[in-house]
Amino acid sequence: MKKDFSNLASEIIEHVGGEDNVQSVVHCATRLRFKLKDREQADKQAVDDLDGVIQVVESGGQFQVVIGNEVSDVYREITKSTSLGEEGDSGNKDNGADKGNLFNRAIDIIAAIFTPLLGALAGAGIFKGLLAVFESTGVLTTDSGTYQIFNAASDSLFYFLPILLAYTSARKFDADPYVAVVVAGALFYPDLVTFGEEQGTTDFLGIPVILTDYSTTVIPIVLSVYVMSKFQAVLNNWLHSAVRMFFTPLILLVVMVPLTLIVFGPVGTVISGWLADGYSFIYDGSPMIAGIFMGVFWQPLVIFGLHWGFVPIGINNLTIHGVDTFSAIIAPAVFAQAGSALGVWLKTRQTKVKAIAGPATISGLFGITEPAIYGVTLRYKKPFILGAVAGGIGGAVVGLSGASALAVALPGLTTLPVYFGEGFALFCVAIAISFFLAAILTYLFGFKDELEDATPSQPEPSKTAADTTTGKESKLALSSPLQGAVIPLDEVNDAAFASEAIGKGVAIIPTEGKLYAPADGTISTVFPTKHAIGLTTEDGAEVLQHVGLNTVQLDGKHFTTYVNQGDKVKKGQLLVAFDIKGIKDAGYDITTPVIITNADNYLDIIGSNDGNVQSGDAIISIVNNIKE
Template identity: 85%
Template sequence: MKKDFSNLANEIIEHVGGEDNVQSVVHCATRLRFKLNDRNQADKQAVDDLDGVIQVVESGGQFQVVIGNDVADVYREITKSTSLGEEDGSGSNDNGGDKGNLFNRAIDIIAAIFTPLLGALAGAGIFKGLLAVFESTGLLAPESGTYQILNAASDSLFYFLPILLAITSARKFGADPYVAVVIAGALFYPDLVTFGEEQGTTDFFGIPVILTDYSTTVIPIILSVYVMSKFQAGLNNWLHSSIKMFFTPLILLVVMVPLTLIVFGPVGTVVSGWLADGYSFIYDGSPMIAGIFMGIFWQPLVIFGLHWGFVPIGINNLTIHGVDTFSAIIAPAVFAQAGSALGVWLKSRQTKVKAIAGPATISGLFGITEPAIYGVTLRYKKPFILGAVAGGIGGAIVGLSGASALAVALPGLTTLPVYFGEGFTLFCIAIAISFFLAAVLTFLFGYKDEQENETSSPSEPTAKSTNTTVTESQQTLTSPLQGAIIPLSEVNDAAFASEALGKGVAMIPTEGKLFAPADGTVGTVFPTKHAIGVTTDGGAEILLHIGLNTVQLDGKFFTTYVDQGDKVEKGQLLVEFDMKGIKDAGYDISTPVVVTNTGDYLDILSSNDGNVQVGDSIISIVQ
């Protein structure tokens, strides 16, 4: 029986502030990605509580609603009941109205440009992989008509990629998509390509032009459409309404096609080369270390929506080198999260948990990990961490194998043909190891049903707040800041809010000084000075993280007074920071204070609200 998603679609729109509050909405494989005019009009908790919504994540300047495999159906209902859709907001998405910081804007732009192409890219990628298998096994000869027709069907998207990017870029930047397509077509117009192959260089009114084939390229057309959007806006304001319908496209073509061939094409080609060379330098330096790093951190990047920043690297690798090793080394991370979900499914005896973990495992095996992450592994924390570890081990093996992707595709069972070629056997072994290792580790060490975690009987006193008397041995942490305490769940960061990094509190400081919360030893001083790790004399590992995403400030506005290994006393000054400078740079000043080794203790009891002074008790660690 077909599900009815109309109610869910209408409720989501209602709780994000109504259609008028939505600047744009697109969807990827699992999420609705809203760009809102006023974030304060959206009720995040109400959306999160809807039946059919897995979780709400705010990242990259977007209000992201994680739906899962039914996201396309919900999106379709939104387009039916509203005027929103792929064309919405095209005039305002990135023409100066975005007040997010530069990093968030970059992620938002990349996501908006590539998300609409995700399905087609994945389908064409699988197609190319299957053709490679058929050719290598002798089922199809490259010189046969059948092969040539199928190859055209699979390769068309990649060859004409600049045209597709012209459409999505125009929608994002508020430019005329039809003029953008004409500009993209000019980049590899057949006669011009042939002329370039024969002549190499030419000139345009005496200005040198380097001619090359721009098919499959990414950066040149995006640069061109961005500049075109600014130029178009100026022309529309300058030209009279009676003539701008005809003269705006005319002037855009006359100016932008030569400008793209003279400037943006060569510049984009150079930048593409830098990206490819930079990635190759890192990968060739140590494929195993690259595999470990990306295998561990790929899924945390997915949580924050930051993985979109790596999409152009993968496509660019295919353009420059013909293959992409990056897609291969992240594949084990995907299968590992599916394995962790399987471990939970096998271990749990609760019907509700198994009902979520089972389908999440299946979707994870086919490359969609959000249901596994938000519904299972991140929810119970340890399965997510064990999955990341297993992904790192698998990534190391893939790095050693030299495996690579022949096309763009989401790592999953259906896309395995995309990785056919050098190292394919070891690649398959790596993803199998990641999957089963994560499942076994989670089953043995990563999950217990809630009723199994209960440590007290009804007759025993249980600590529920800082005002409750506890009989167990405990440590006390004092406030490292002057300010107000808020629950971690209210922090605008999924990793902290979900307590994936540990239990604790968050604070809104009123003074830019961070003090030691207990006697102990400085375990970590981050190079960017935005965070300090302190291990108390009682063994608790405390993370003090000043602001959210402040690692991007690269140490600006922070001054540290301790080094790694220093002994510190409770109340000792650790860091001074410029609150105004951090806020003016567009960053949230909320400061999480978390016990990262929470699992070593019976409970972490914390104050949930109120103003505090430095030295006031805020956290009790029950041993």
């Protein structure tokens, strides 16, 4: 019996502030990506508590609701019951209301353009990989009619990719999607392609035109549609409503087709070449190092939804080189998180944890890691870290193998044929290493079942730092570096801090823009963007004070630092001054995590959640283990 997702869809829309508060909504493989008009109208906790929602993540200027494999069903119900999505006017448009910074806007644009194509890209990619296997094993030959028909079915999406991107780009930029498709089609109109092959260059009203094959390209049509959307808005303002319907498309075609062939096509081709050359420079310099780096950091990028920024690299590699090594080196990272979830499933004796970890493992093996990350590995921290390490090791092996993808696809068991070719055997070894290594490390070192500690021994009474020579424990206190309201870390609107993946502590919502030293110590880090300070106390605790969330993107604006790395400071000494109003007006959350990054060195980190504090009030107790 098919599950009904209508209630979940309506509850999500209600808790994000209603349909009127949604500027746009799209979905990728596991999450709904909302662009909200007013973030304050959304109740994050209420959405997070809904049955069927794995987690809510705010990143890249988006309110992201992680659903899992059933996200498309929930999205479909949203489009049925509202005017949002593919059939509605709210769609994926950029109507100028987006006031996010350039980085957030770039991620939002890339996600909106490519996510509608994700399913088709994955299906065509798998098909293309299977066809390569059939050809290599002699099941099909290239001169057979069956092969040619299958090849057309698997390759048509990639060949006509500019047309599909024209449509999704037009929806994002609020341009006429059908005119955009016509402009894209003109780029590789058969007669024009033939003319270009014969002539190479020609002219348009005396202006030189370099004719080339724009099939499979990405950047030229996106640039063209963006400019077309601005020109269309101007035309609609100029032209009378009586003739606008006919003359706006006419003028757009007359202007945009030549302009695309003369300007955006060549410029986009040059940018594509730079992008491909830049990636090749890094990869060719050391494929193993590139594999280690992406293997370790790919899943953290997924957590924040920033992995979409790398999608054009993979597609561009396919366009320029015909294969993509980037998709190959990130594959072990996916299998590693599935392995970590398996390690938890094998170790735990808790029915509830097994019920989450088992399906998450299976989902991860098929390329969907969000259930494993949010439901299991990030929740317990160490499994996530060990999975990242295993992913880095597997990435190094893939880099050594030289394996590459023949098409765009989510790394998983069903998409293995996409990687068929040079280095395929070692590629399979690499993902197996990542999966089983992550499972073994997690089972042995990364997860301690709570049921094992059902009858814990009572701890001895804590002592103060002055009593460290007479007992087995001591308690060190950190004072508040800020004046404001204390909240627990799990209420912070940032998955990395809220999950305690970076460290343990508290967060403060400041009411005064001054950050003071919480203890005597040495400044270990002053971030170039001035938004964060690292302090190592005289007792060895490593304290990170991170003013605001995502404020690194302000690049130091609204911040003034009064210390340098290596400075000795005293408790209560002014470290940073910052403009609370300026940061808020720029669209950033001012919540400031204060965390102990080396928390694993201590018995416990106890944070105070007692509401309002003054700078200097005790907020964190560090329980230390003292040798006799």
